[in-house]
Amino acid sequence: MAKKEKKGITVKKDENFSEWYTQVVERAKLADIRFGIQGFIVNMPFGFSIIRKIYEYLEEEVEEDNHEAFLFPNVVKEIDLKKEKEHAGFNPEVFWVSEVGDKKLEERFALRPTGEAQIYPMYSLWFRSYKDLPFKGYQSRISVFRAEKTTRPFIRGREFLFFETHDVFNTHNESLEQIKKDLEICNKTIRDKIKIPFLFFKRPSWDKFLGADNSFTPDTVLPDGKRTQLASTHDLGRNFSKAFGIRVENENEEEEFVWQTCFGPGISRIMASLISIHGDDKGLILPFDMAPIQIVIIPIIFSEKDNKPVLKYCVDIEKKLKEYKVKFDNSENSPGYKFNEWELKGVPIRIEVGPKETKDKKITIVLRTGEKKSIKLDSLLKEVEKSSKLIDKNIEDKANLYFKNKTKNAKSYDELKNIIENYKGFIKVPFCSVEKDGEKCANKLKEETAADVSGTLYPKEDKILKESKCIICNKKAKHIVYVAKSY
Amino acid sequence: MAKKEKKGITVKKDENFSEWYTQVVERAKLADIRFGIQGFIVNMPFGFSIIRKIYEYLEEEVEEDNHEAFLFPNVVKEIDLKKEKEHAGFNPEVFWVSEVGDKKLEERFALRPTGEAQIYPMYSLWFRSYKDLPFKGYQSRISVFRAEKTTRPFIRGREFLFFETHDVFNTHNESLEQIKKDLEICNKTIRDKIKIPFLFFKRPSWDKFLGADNSFTPDTVLPDGKRTQLASTHDLGRNFSKAFGIRVENENEEEEFVWQTCFGPGISRIMASLISIHGDDKGLILPFDMAPIQIVIIPIIFSEKDNKPVLKYCVDIEKKLKEYKVKFDNSENSPGYKFNEWELKGVPIRIEVGPKETKDKKITIVLRTGEKKSIKLDSLLKEVEKSSKLIDKNIEDKANLYFKNKTKNAKSYDELKNIIENYKGFIKVPFCSVEKDGEKCANKLKEETAADVSGTLYPKEDKILKESKCIICNKKAKHIVYVAKSY
The missing domain is CATH 3.30.110.30 (C-terminal domain of ProRS)
Structure with a gap:
């Protein structure tokens, strides 16, 4: 037989958070770090399913707030990057594309370290009149690239998953209103759905984004005690509009520089916080709606004669649950092995079915957050509904308590x-x-x-x-x- | 006042397809080609909304066919690219990332020209037993990069939008079945929803993907008479599994190389075909479900006294249509200007409302495909439903007739x-x-x-x-x- 991979988490989160984190990322198959280029990871199906959910939450909220989606290239011109650097002091470790095939490129270009330098030159072409504003644009499911020295999956990468809005207004007041709306978007997504508590800070002037008049960030704390910035929203004033020449004609037919804000949740960082804050010694814990597998059905069979009726009962249960993401684990592994595997992956609800349950038309339900009960088959849907809410409440309460003790x-x-x-x-x-x-x-x-x-x-x-x-x-x-x- | 941009298409599609295409892309605001790096374009909100729909159709179908989404980096190791080249003869014009900040990279890496060379090294680590198969993975909303000599928006780019499945099987038979499923996915998306007719070819052996035993492609013809490959699906045999060492243990505990297929619809090419085949001398024509704006409401006001009742009536109509993507164009432009603009953008249904309609509680409906009628307000939803189907049927019939004459x-x-x-x-x-x-x-x-x-x-x-x-x-x-x- 093929050699089994290492399963299960072997350290306690409280005792060795760093190793715990590494093991969860690897063993729950969130990311594969063996891609071979430092800081570039493969988002495996299980992990990517969670990440996609984060993206969907954000997309829903910014569209509700009248943002339109666009998509820019992964690259940026050197001259535009310089313009940003001169005016905003932005000086990242940039990756350069400088060869093509066997030849040197006449004009090298960079992998985008962020959106401003590629988006704002186009904005200078797109708007002519104050009537074209406000314009709210965003791009989702994109990457940015920075040559960070130390890298850890999701926490700090050289390619990391990004989402950004870039809004343009006629007045500064509208910019300030937008900052509050961005905060509201963080509340509705990161706090309410992903259940990560944070404090929303106005950053000190020496630590703001240099192109901004003011920067604002929802920050949380990971179990190692380090503050993590989950997103940032910037009141850009007219700094970039002046640098990139983004002007419109006002009502009096005079040209004016526009006011801008931008907002960027760090998708990878949110993922890192989700793993770190909700997880326990057994592995991941996921809000019900975010779980790639919401319910796992595990048959528990003691003798050959039980086999057929128990499996048939499992299939009946699975059919009843078709509105959920269900896994019927009918593999050869032992029940104990299966319990560990699906706990590691944070499956919110486990359904255990043995000969007794089959005979009595009952079901044993075990929640990832600890609760266990025996229910009747008839009440399955009602109990799943109730359990999904209970799990979310447990996660939220635990996270809030955790965070309360962090100040x-x-x-x-x-x-x-x-x-x-x-x-x-x-x-x-x-x-x-x-x-x-x-x-x-x-x-x-x-x-x-x-x-x-x-x-x-x-x-x-x-x-x-x-x-x-x-x-x-x-x-x-x-x-x-x-x-x-x-x- | 700010200078007006050029609006409307000034050439006939039949007389000068090339210029017609350029004008539609620019003036319907599908893409901005002024990004400044050859072959890299900006997908503007209106165009990107259509592209996102193409992605969604494909995602839905491959997930229905049990594919799991993952996400790989935008880059690939040189050694893996060489392995692909040696074994499969794949030799694209590759962009190299060879500098970081002010320094030369010790080990340069490439922007991915396609997925195989980055995905298959990981596949060699992911599967151990025949029980791990079949595995069907895909990535969506991604880019690939190739230094094409001549570039045209959507038709041929240096960064172009991609979607790819990579499937792994225990037997060749399963691979051959998958090819048929991939064809079915093309039928359900490209043909039935996007309404682009195509022929599905088995490519001659000298023109297949060199890593494949056989290649299959749905091809259409653009109005300039050139065949365009909308997607490709490859029976990879065991060529790549041997090159990258993708093995599993079979039932007899012997190591065996796996069988593979891959499938890649060219999102940009599908977009180009959608524009070119459905469009007419006025601009875009879009299937109802794909249109970023499905219905535009245009008030037609002759005198000041009509203003209020007509606008109020428009708002009433807009409210009734809330399940659709509606634009109420209440701008200062003339009705004629508005007609042209929204025809250019392919809005399927135009609602015209003047004082007479307002008084009689009637509505004039004009379809982008030409039909016009007056209806009662009461029957609005029913008529929109009917019209949406009629438009789709018109587009389909026209495209099929067009394509029938192409053989x-x-x-x-x-x-x-x-x-x-x-x-x-x-x-x-x-x-x-x-x-x-x-x-x-x-x-x-x-x-x-x-x-x-x-x-x-x-x-x-x-x-x-x-x-x-x-x-x-x-x-x-x-x-x-x-x-x-x-x-």
């Missing part, structure tokens, strides 16, 4: 330093300023604790007491900020 | 040469052999007429008379083949 307060720098070492999460502290003049304190913090200032809560900042002092410089504190180590 | 017979080489010059389509001729020994005749044909042997019909080849002679060499003809000029 502590510190009133002084000493207190901060005392708790930061082994603490995994955000620390709320009073801070002098999130504008340029606060950067010195942030640098000191970073040097001495390896932690960053994530930003202030948005849209409703935490209230700060009048007498609060910055934990670093001891001057008057203007903000409560959230400090964390980050990816 | 002629020739009994001798002289006859063939006589009709080939100005004829736009296939010519059926008797031919000596579609195996290696027929290649000489094919080469002669190509040299003297610029036409190719497309292949023999599949699965049911045309019957040939016993006494038929090859139109080139005059030896006994074994097949009826279809000759055409090609892209």
